[in-house]
Amino acid sequence: MSARRRVRRGVGSYIGAAVQLAIGRTPRLLTMPDRLYLDHAAITPVLPKAREAIARALERSGNPSSPHADGRQARAALEDARRTIADALGWRHDVVFTSGGSEAIHMAASRAKAARRIVGPTEHEAVTAAMGADANILPIASDGLIDLAALERAVAGAPALVAIQLVNNETGVIQPIEHIYEIVRGSGSLLLADCAQAAGKIALPEADFIAITSQKFGGAPGTGALLARDLATLEATGGQERGYRRGTENLPGIIGMAAALECRAFAEAMPRLAKLRVQLEREIVAAGGLVIAAEAPRIATIGAYAMAGVASASQLVQLDLAGISVSAGSACSSGSMKPSRVLTAMRVPDEIASTVIRVSFGPSTNESDIDRFVREWRKIATAAKARAA
Numbered sequence: 001m002s003a004r005r006r007v008r009r010g011v012g013s014y015i016g017a018a019v020q021l022a023i024g025r026t027p028r029l030l031t032m033p034d035r036l037y038l039d040h041a042a043i044t045p046v047l048p049k050a051r052e053a054i055a056r057a058l059e060r061s062g063n064p065s066s067p068h069a070d071g072r073q074a075r076a077a078l079e080d081a082r083r084t085i086a087d088a089l090g091w092r093h094d095v096v097f098t099s100g101g102s103e104a105i106h107m108a109a110s111r112a113k114a115a116r117r118i119v120g121p122t123e124h125e126a127v128t129a130a131m132g133a134d135a136n137i138l139p140i141a142s143d144g145l146i147d148l149a150a151l152e153r154a155v156a157g158a159p160a161l162v163a164i165q166l167v168n169n170e171t172g173v174i175q176p177i178e179h180i181y182e183i184v185r186g187s188g189s190l191l192l193a194d195c196a197q198a199a200g201k202i203a204l205p206e207a208d209f210i211a212i213t214s215q216k217f218g219g220a221p222g223t224g225a226l227l228a229r230d231l232a233t234l235e236a237t238g239g240q241e242r243g244y245r246r247g248t249e250n251l252p253g254i255i256g257m258a259a260a261l262e263c264r265a266f267a268e269a270m271p272r273l274a275k276l277r278v279q280l281e282r283e284i285v286a287a288g289g290l291v292i293a294a295e296a297p298r299i300a301t302i303g304a305y306a307m308a309g310v311a312s313a314s315q316l317v318q319l320d321l322a323g324i325s326v327s328a329g330s331a332c333s334s335g336s337m338k339p340s341r342v343l344t345a346m347r348v349p350d351e352i353a354s355t356v357i358r359v360s361f362g363p364s365t366n367e368s369d370i371d372r373f374v375r376e377w378r379k380i381a382t383a384a385k386a387r388a389a
Helices: 003-022 048-058 069-089 101-111 125-131 148-154 177-186 251-262 265-286 312-321 341-345 367-388
Strands: 094-098 116-119 160-163 190-194 209-213 224-228 302-306 356-360
Touching (some): 048 251, 069 224, 069 251, 094 101, 101 125, 101 160, 101 190, 101 209, 101 224, 116 125, 125 160, 148 160, 148 177, 177 190, 265 302, 265 367, 312 356, 312 367
Parallel strands (some): 190 209
Antiparallel strands (some): 209 224, 302 356
């Protein structure tokens, strides 16, 4: 049976079971185990402390831009959250609140005072779209790291805005941002670092602009920020946020974002999660799997793994039927099941790239979760080998 037919059969079974549940019957093909969520790179469930902070904020009246007492109280709460977020991230410059990472990225990409745009080839689609079709695309090595010599050549002309993410959202590869910033700043250019997958987990770098989003570290969706080293390098538009963003600030979301960062749930879990990823990858390799970018520096919370002979879509369906949530890459594109731009840029062969899934951890991920995932992963791999024999 072809991989496509196996995927169709799996999807058909899944939909059929869902229909039986909807009409009150017990499905034969599907039991519903407790869900195991390993897709935190897409969105992390809201942390309890953030949820509590948001609930309290929802009881508050007043627009932060209003001059009356309720407005002034809301403004004070907003500025307190701004300070908390800056302190938690070790950021000594300006914080401009946005509706999320994509808006923060677009704000810098469209309004940074630089004549040219340069972008890495493995950036999130929100970055490549915001930087525009005319942006100069840098090459990378097969491990996903930026070619620094090519970067030096690219910034040698007129000042540019250079967009390079700290942590890749599909592979977890960590770029040498400190070195990159030295090159960019030395040329008189500006650096935009997409830190959506890094904020609250590892130290943020020095950069001219940093984009973060609350939903990746336990805050609520719909809230983010652009961290700006010098607002004078950004075109103002009027409105709120000192004239750099129009629209009423999402105060409950911002307060929740501050609470999520302040409680340090991810930061404190990182050493333990690093050990769990080592355990997971040891088991995957032992079962014949492949770790993508195994030799590159990678964040503990994200891993990309290939299973020979089993399409990504088929793995997702089978794992979902087993009650495990993972993805085939960025949540913004995995639903389309298009070839990964990231893996293509890394020159991963098509026959491998088409079998890659992403597993990503959260603060509560534990050893039993890894054991459960590995058991199901081995079942799928063993069945595939049996079919191929």
